[in-house]
Amino acid sequence: MAPAPQAGSQTQAPWVRQLPRPALRAMPAPALTLPLRESFKVQSAGQAPRARLRYALDAVERSYAVQARLRARVLTGGAHAELAAVPAFTEPFAVRVSPATGHSAAPAALYWRGLPATLDEAASAAASAGPSAEPYLARWRALLQGRRAQLRLDDRGTLDAVALAEDPLRQTTRPELDELTQRLLGLTIPLPEEPVGVGARWTVVTVLRQGLGVVKQTARYHLVAARDGRLTVELTLRRVGEEQRVEVPGLPPGAALDLVALFREVTGAVELELTAPLPTAGQLTLEARAHQRLRLADGAVHETITEDLGALTLTSSHTPPRPGAPAAP
DSSP, X not given: OOOOOOTTOOOOOTTOOOOOOOOOOOOOOOXXXXXXXXXXXXEEOOSXXXXXXXXXXXXXXXXXXXXXXXXXEEEETTOOOOOEEOOOEEEEEEEEEOOOOSOTTSOEEEEEEEOOOEEOHHHHHHTTTSOOSHHHHHHHHHHTTTOEEEEEEOTTOOEEEEEETTOTTOOSOOHHHHHHHHHHHTTOOOOOSSOBOTTOEEEEEEEEEETTEEEEEEEEEXXXXXXXXXXXXXXEEEEEEOSEEEXXXXXXXXXXXXXXXXXXXXXXXXXXXXXXXXXXXXXXXXXXXXXXXXXXXXXXXXXXXXXXXXEEEEEEEEOOOOTTOOOOO
């Protein structure tokens, strides 16, 4: 048997073969279907008596409106700016529940339509020197106003199969669909599987797209009152976006836009009826900040930080169907 090579020797034993080293190849990241629920955990089942809370939706159309009263500022180039009032604006929409068919626990079919946004003209005139509400309304008007969509909501409030009326099979990825989905995920209240009572607490974590980036929403719910199918729920919805490259149409050649960080938190209390798909009323506070970095082809870098603070008010209304009246088309 041939002797083994000495340390530092360049001689190889005759039975050792050099195998070719394969080149490392980067595999594409797997496609991620969003939104994606990561977890649903009940921290406390609350006090007795406890019950399994389930939605049993009335087949009616409800009108909803979210009014925003904000203070905002935009920081660019390191310059300081004070928070200033934005004219109050309202984004209204309607949701119709289709009459149930088949098994009562089957997800309900909902039909959503975006209504024209409105601006508080008096507040707009008073705040003429401050920030405009147009940047906020522009996204609603461009993506959701006048749009129709369909979706499903099961008896625990899990959102599914959101689709635009013009693309019911979801064959394309569209910013309108992402925008509607992220808004609905900020409004729907998912319910625990197990029986719970007053004082119950649960947390739902979801990954979704908001605006330009992908964020993680941690939603914490606290049941503070429950009687005759009417609930009062305190909530904290926190969204965090980490640094990521975002794709924006229309950037100059060679330019790139990064979302450096995003933080958005909504807190408050909502009133929930188990016969309605969304909370019927709510008083909430909003804190939001976003940091973007634009890199141009010549090496120039532009940093922008936006901040919004304020109040959101949710209201709703509906007309109960007349006995014997046909269902809405």
